[in-house]
Amino acid sequence: MKVKVVKFGGSSLADAEHFKQVARIIKSDPSRRYVVPSAPGKRFKDDVKMTDMLYKCYEMIKNNESIDEYYEKIKERYNGIIEELGLDFDISGELEYVKNAMMHRSGRDYAASRGEYLNSLILSKYLGYTFVDAENVIFFRDNGTFDEEKTNAAMRAELMQHERAVIPGFYGVMPNGTIKTFSRGGSDITGSIVARAVEADLYENWTDVSGFMMADPRIVNDPCAIETITYRELRELSYMGATVLHEDAIFPVRYARIPINIRNTNRPDDAGTMIVAETAEYDTEKVITGIAGKKGFSVITIEKDMMNSEVGFGRKVLEVLEDNDVSFEHLPSGIDNMSIVLSTAALEGKRDKVLSSMNRSVRADTISIEDNLALIAVVGRAMVKAKGTAARIFDAISAAGVNIRMIDQGSSEISIIIGIEEHDFDKAMTAIYAEFVK
Ligand code: ASP
Numbered sequence: 001m002k003v004k005v006v007k008f009g010g011s012s013l014a015d016a017e018h019f020k021q022v023a024r025i026i027k028s029d030p031s032r033r034y035v036v037p038s039a040p041g042k043r044f045k046d047d048v049k050m051t052d053m054l055y056k057c058y059e060m061i062k063n064n065e066s067i068d069e070y071y072e073k074i075k076e077r078y079n080g081i082i083e084e085l086g087l088d089f090d091i092s093g094e095l096e097y098v099k100n101a102m103m104h105r106s107g108r109d110y111a112a113s114r115g116e117y118l119n120s121l122i123l124s125k126y127l128g129y130t131f132v133d134a135e136n137v138i139f140f141r142d143n144g145t146f147d148e149e150k151t152n153a154a155m156r157a158e159l160m161q162h163e164r165a166v167i168p169g170f171y172g173v174m175p176n177g178t179i180k181t182f183s184r185g186g187s188d189i190t191g192s193i194v195a196r197a198v199e200a201d202l203y204e205n206w207t208d209v210s211g212f213m214m215a216d217p218r219i220v221n222d223p224c225a226i227e228t229i230t231y232r233e234l235r236e237l238s239y240m241g242a243t244v245l246h247e248d249a250i251f252p253v254r255y256a257r258i259p260i261n262i263r264n265t266n267r268p269d270d271a272g273t274m275i276v277a278e279t280a281e282y283d284t285e286k287v288i289t290g291i292a293g294k295k296g297f298s299v300i301t302i303e304k305d306m307m308n309s310e311v312g313f314g315r316k317v318l319e320v321l322e323d324n325d326v327s328f329e330h331l332p333s334g335i336d337n338m339s340i341v342l343s344t345a346a347l348e349g350k351r352d353k354v355l356s357s358m359n360r361s362v363r364a365d366t367i368s369i370e371d372n373l374a375l376i377a378v379v380g381r382a383m384v385k386a387k388g389t390a391a392r393i394f395d396a397i398s399a400a401g402v403n404i405r406m407i408d409q410g411s412s413e414i415s416i417i418i419g420i421e422e423h424d425f426d427k428a429m430t431a432i433y434a435e436f437v438k
Pocket of ligand 1: 038039049059183184186
């Protein structure tokens with residue numbers, strides 16, 4: 001029998017109605033055997049996510065405020081779901097335990113993780129599936145990094161014993177037994193870890209959109225959905241700010257080449273986006289797969305005559321960044337100049353020191369820094385094959401009256417990165433999209 005791992009995001013489990021819908025989806029396909037839930041998300045625009053409520057409890061306790069009243073809201077939400085589902089399950093003991101543990105300072109991550117923990121208990125009861133606590137099967141190392149191999153072995157051994165199971169997303173355990181979470185949105189990573197462990201045929205990631213859009217719908221009007229995207233393309237797009245899936249969620253399934261299907265819980269008949277290891281196929285009409293971008297970059301420009309013949313120049317520049325614990329994004333260089341594109345935030349509090357150290361180290365003719373740069377990544381596996389793609393991108397941008405500050409084709413040949421001024425961001429995105437999608 002095929003095995004599918006299904007992860008449901010917070011909006012898919014925000015209330016009892018959504019729980020029912022989730023159960024229908026799971027039960028409609030017997031291969032949907034392993035389920036990874038998030039904590040309840042927002043039910044309406046100004047609602048508060050359970051995870052944020054729990055973070056708030058943690059802060060209140062830290063400030064010596066009573067959480068008695070606030071915690072009632074958390075209880076009400078879980079009890080409300082149980083009641084509306086008509087479940088014969090008393091979660092009050094668990095809720096009291098969590099409250100007490102939080103008050104005994106069990107940590108910020110512990111508090112946040114309980115959103116997933118409690119939701120998974122309810123869902124496992126509702127589905128009649130075994131509950132497997134992530135704290136027994138997801139491991140972090142002492143330095144806080146995720147221990148992939150230990151986790152994979154333990155998760156595999158555990159899940160092989162259960163035909164069907166619910167595993168809470170978002171958290172695992174440190175070697176000293178304390179709970180640690182992934183970064184926000186990390187249930188996507190848990191889903192991927194589970195998919196790898198059970199060697200799933202497919203990892204379905206159920207959310208509230210019908211897949212990835214070719215561009216950010218807040219900027220481009222009604223963009224097309226992406227049918228198929230490779231891991232590498234997705235990585236490029238998520239790195240540049242396209243959200244939907246946590247950017248680290250690809251790693252666990254990548255080696256096993258398990259495809260991920262982004263699906264919409266509210267529109268289960270939509271095919272969604274398929275994320276695959278590789279595919280030679282592409283849409284000959286659109287050519288590009290997607291566009292994404294981010295603001296908030298700075299560029300340091302170093303000029304020095306005869307730079308290109310000076311051995312060790314690049315190393316000296318990069319050494320300064322390393323010494324200051326600053327990472328860079330791009331390094332486009334000319335004959336007598338080199339630019340370093342990096343996030344403005346990375347330079348905070350270090351800007352003067354970095355510039356003066358660089359000056360000292362390479363004795364440049366000039367060093368300058370400019371802020372308010374935006375980067376746009378145009379991503380597409382077809383770009384290698386389809387001639388003239390770069391020219392089309394640049395023509396479209398210049399026809400929109402936007403000045404290009406930097407171009408970086410990168411060595412991957414699946415993306416072209418363009419640096420522009422922040423105020424031209426929307427204009428450039430719209431122009432590129434319109435050029436490729438008629
Ligand atoms: N509940 C966590 C968050 O809000 C993790 C997740 O939903 O994936 O970030």
